[in-house]
Amino acid sequence: MFTAFRQRQYQADNPLLEQRRRDEEQTYTLTLRAQRFSTLGLTPALSLRHQRVDSSVDWLYSYQRNTASLKLERRF
Structure with missing residues (x-):
């Protein structure tokens, strides 16, 4: 089993959305x-994978x- 967590924070506000995007994966x-x-x-x-991304621009x-x-x- 493998688990990974990642956070991404974008530096600038998106002018169309009028907010800064932040994702948690x-x-x-x-x-x-x-x-x-x-x-x-x-x-x-057999590989099973679940991925979830929560964004500030939900x-x-x-x-x-x-x-x-x-x-x-x-394997070699």
Whole structure:
């Protein structure tokens, strides 16, 4: 499991929005590997990721995203 937190503060006010943008981002990633299904040196891995961005310009830049990916990994 991997967790990341990030804050971004923009230096200038946006003239259209009349405010300074500030974002807080949280990312959580979980990767599950199935070693017993390895073949030809390739191991299947399932990655699940949740990302959440909270912005001071909420209606335009805030969002939540969930992604899943299935990949074949080779370590050497």
